Amino acid sequence: GENVEQHPSTLSVQEGDSAVIKCTYSDSASNYFPWYKQELGKRPQLIIDIRSNVGEKKDQRIAVTLNKTAKHFSLHITETQPEDSAVYFCAASPGKLIFGQGTTLQVKP
Amino acid sequence: SAVISQKPSRDICQRGTSLTIQCQVDSQVTMMFWYRQQPGQSLTLIATANQGSEATYESGFVIDKFPISRPNLTFSTLTVSNMSPEDSSIYLCSVEKDSFYEQYFGPGTRLTVT
Numbered sequence: 001g002e003n004v005e006q007h008p009s010t011l012s013v014q015e016g017d018s019a020v021i022k023c024t025y026s027d028s029a030s031n032y033f034p035w036y037k038q039e040l041g042k043r044p045q046l047i048i049d050i051r052s053n054v055g056e057k058k059d060q061r062i063a064v065t066l067n068k069t070a071k072h073f074s075l076h077i078t079e080t081q082p083e084d085s086a087v088y089f090c091a092a093s094p095g096k097l098i099f100g101q102g103t104t105l106q107v108k109p
Numbered sequence: 110s111a112v113i114s115q116k117p118s119r120d121i122c123q124r125g126t127s128l129t130i131q132c133q134v135d136s137q138v139t140m141m142f143w144y145r146q147q148p149g150q151s152l153t154l155i156a157t158a159n160q161g162s163e164a165t166y167e168s169g170f171v172i173d174k175f176p177i178s179r180p181n182l183t184f185s186t187l188t189v190s191n192m193s194p195e196d197s198s199i200y201l202c203s204v205e206k207d208s209f210y211e212q213y214f215g216p217g218t219r220l221t222v223t
Contacts, residue, residue, distance in 0.1 A: 034212070045214075046212070051209075096154055096157065097152075097154065098154075099151045101150075101151050102150075
């Protein structure tokens with residue numbers, strides 16, 4: 001079955017810097033790759049997603065890139081702000097969502 | 110997206126008892142799912158709740174332990190049966206409304222088993 005590896009497990013950046021979180025997947029049948037942000041005690045929130053027919057997608061300060069050949073995808077957050085601090089989960093879907101282990105992002109003011 | 114509610118929001122239960130968690134959506138959805146999130150961990154899919162038929166369980170999860178109902182397109186329940194402390198976790202429902210694979214999560218039910 002599908003396996004999703006996510007790195008790093010923790011990431012600390014200074015406010016205004018960029019943050020990059022990377023995920024790899026194993027099942028070439030996966031064709032949908034969402035990213036979720038989960039603040040402490042809250043539900044996971046879908047922040048951006050990409051489908052296998054697209055290489056890059058951007059939404060304001062957030063972008064996601066997908067390399068199907070290498071089976072990896074990344075989340076890029078530019079101009080980070082303290083409110084970006086949260087746990088971020090990637091997922092891959094070969095028909096159901098398989099989640100990565102999560103990355104705790106800390107943005108220091 | 111959709112407005113999703115879960116009941117109860119949290120509960121403390123005794124070992125050996127059962128708890129039923131409800132998930133209600135404000136509009137009809139095609140797919141409903143149940144996940145478990147253990148403290149500090151990622152999300153693990155328990156099962157897909159199928160309307161009008163038996164749920165589809167993932168490896169490691171069985172119907173006797175986690176019976177699921179989905180009587181219509183806006184409501185589902187998950188029961189955690191014969192609970193042990195290892196069942197202490199957050200249980201989340203999610204829905205896929207009308208976009209291909211796009212899922213939205215309910216607020217979760219925090220379960221503590223003593």
